[in-house]
Amino acid sequence: MPRTAASPLPLVSPLPRAAGGDRRRATAGAVLRSVLAHGPVARSTVARLTGLSPASVTEHCARLGALGLIREEAAPRRSNGVGRPHLPIDLDTGRFVVGAVHVAVPYTTVALLDLRGRVLVRRELGHGDTDPVRVAARAAEALAALLGRFPERRPLGVGCAVGGWVDREAGTVVEHEPLGWREVPVRALLEDRTGLPVHVDGHARALLHAERLFGRARESGSVLHLFVGNVVDAAFATGDEVHHGPRSQAGAIGHLPVPGGTEPCPCGRTGCLQAELSERTLCRRARAAGVADGTNPMHVVHAAAAGDALARRLLVERARTTGRAAGLLLDVLNPESLVVTEVGVLHFEDCLRALRESAGIHRTATVAPTSFRDSVLAVAGGSVILDVLFRDPLAVSPEAI
Ligand SMILES: [Zn+2]
Numbered sequence: 001m002p003r004t005a006a007s008p009l010p011l012v013s014p015l016p017r018a019a020g021g022d023r024r025r026a027t028a029g030a031v032l033r034s035v036l037a038h039g040p041v042a043r044s045t046v047a048r049l050t051g052l053s054p055a056s057v058t059e060h061c062a063r064l065g066a067l068g069l070i071r072e073e074a075a076p077r078r079s080n081g082v083g084r085p086h087l088p089i090d091l092d093t094g095r096f097v098v099g100a101v102h103v104a105v106p107y108t109t110v111a112l113l114d115l116r117g118r119v120l121v122r123r124e125l126g127h128g129d130t131d132p133v134r135v136a137a138r139a140a141e142a143l144a145a146l147l148g149r150f151p152e153r154r155p156l157g158v159g160c161a162v163g164g165w166v167d168r169e170a171g172t173v174v175e176h177e178p179l180g181w182r183e184v185p186v187r188a189l190l191e192d193r194t195g196l197p198v199h200v201d202g203h204a205r206a207l208l209h210a211e212r213l214f215g216r217a218r219e220s221g222s223v224l225h226l227f228v229g230n231v232v233d234a235a236f237a238t239g240d241e242v243h244h245g246p247r248s249q250a251g252a253i254g255h256l257p258v259p260g261g262t263e264p265c266p267c268g269r270t271g272c273l274q275a276e277l278s279e280r281t282l283c284r285r286a287r288a289a290g291v292a293d294g295t296n297p298m299h300v301v302h303a304a305a306a307g308d309a310l311a312r313r314l315l316v317e318r319a320r321t322t323g324r325a326a327g328l329l330l331d332v333l334n335p336e337s338l339v340v341t342e343v344g345v346l347h348f349e350d351c352l353r354a355l356r357e358s359a360g361i362h363r364t365a366t367v368a369p370t371s372f373r374d375s376v377l378a379v380a381g382g383s384v385i386l387d388v389l390f391r392d393p394l395a396v397s398p399e400a401i
Pocket of ligand 1: 268
C-alpha cells in the first residue's frame with residue numbers, strides 16, 4: 001500500500017494492509033494471541049484478558065472460527081447446567097501451515113510450521129552460489145516439495161528471515177555484506193516463484209517475534225534479542241511493539257566497536273562487533289588452534305563437548321565478547337529479558353555464565369539462550385509471517401489469499 005506524505009513511517013509498525021487504523025482487525029489479533037497463549041480457553045477469559053466486551057469476543061471468535069484459525073474444543077464445560085454449554089476455544093493447528101525461508105551465509109533453510117510455531121518439516125539447501133534469483137528459486141522449489149507432503153494443509157503464506165539490514169515494508173534486503181546482497185527484492189522474488197503471500201524481516205527481529213509468541217519471553221514486558229552468527233544484530237520490543245525504525249534499520253550493531261578487538265572489518269576499521277564475533281572468525285581461530293577444520297561452528301561445539309579445552313576456551317571467549325556488547329545495549333534499553341542466539345551460549349552453561357558476567361548482569365534483566373535450540377533458523381523464517389498473522393489475522397487469512 002503506498003504511503004502518503006502525511007503518513008510517515010511509524011516507529012511501531014502496523015502491517016501495510018492494516019494501515020488506516022482498522023482497530024477491529026487489531027482486536028482480532030489480540031483475541032487470536034490470547035487464544036495462542038492460553039488455549040484451550042473460555043471466551044469469558046479471553047474477554048477478561050483482552051479487555052474486550054464478551055459480545056465483541058464472541059463476534060471475533062465466530063469470524064476466526066469461520067476462517068478456520070480457531071475451533072471449539074470437543075469436551076464441553078457446562079455452565080450451571082443451563083442453556084448452551086460454554087465450549088473452550090483453541091487454535092486450530094490442523095488446517096494450515098506457513099512456509100519458512102531463512103537465508104544464512106552458507107545455506108538456506110526451508111520449513112513448514114503450524115500455527116503454534118512448531119516445525120513440521122525442514123530442509124537445508126547449500127548455496128551453490130548466492131545469486132539472489134537462484135537462491136529464491138531453489139527455496140521456492142524446495143517449499144513446493146515440502147507442501148506436497150502435506151496435501152491436506154493449506155499454506156497461508158511464506159515468512160522469510162535474512163540477516164543484515166532488511167526493510168520489512170519494502171520486502172527488500174537493503175544490505176547483507178557477507179552474502180554480497182544489496183537492494184535485493186526478496187519478497188517479490190519469492191512471491192513470483194511460490195505464488196503465495198510473502199513477508200520478509202531481519203532474523204534478529206524474526207526470532208524476537210518467535211520468543212514473544214511461542215518462547216520464554218511471552219510474559220516479558222520488554223525484550224532484547226541478540227543474534228550472533230555470521231551476522232550480528234539485535235532487536236528490541238516493548239509490550240506488543242517491535243521497534244523497526246525508519247526503513248527497519250534498528251538493531252544494526254555489526255560495527256559497534258569492541259574494546260580490545262583485533263579483527264579487521266570490511267568497513268576499514270578494526271574490532272567491529274561482527275568481525276570479532278562472526279562464525280567465520282570463530283572457525284578461523286579454531287583452525288589456527290588446531291581444534292576443528294572447516295567453517296561449521298558446530299564442529300567447534302562438538303570438540304568442546306568432547307572435552308577439547310581449547311575449543312571450550314574459544315567459545316567462552318566469544319560469549320564474553322558477546323556479553324560486553326550486550327552490556328552496552330542493556331545500559332541503553334534496560335529490558336526485562338535478554339535473549340541470546342549464539343552457539344556456545346546455547347550449549348554450555350559456562351558460556352552463558354561468561355556472557356552474564358561480562359554483561360554486568362547485576363541488574364534485573366533475565367538472560368537466557370533462544371527458546372528454539374534445535375530449530376532456530378526454521379522458526380525465524382516462519383515467525384515472520386506468524387507475527388503478521390497474530391497481529392492482523394485477516395491480513396493472512398484464507399480470504400486474503
Ligand atoms: Zn566495521
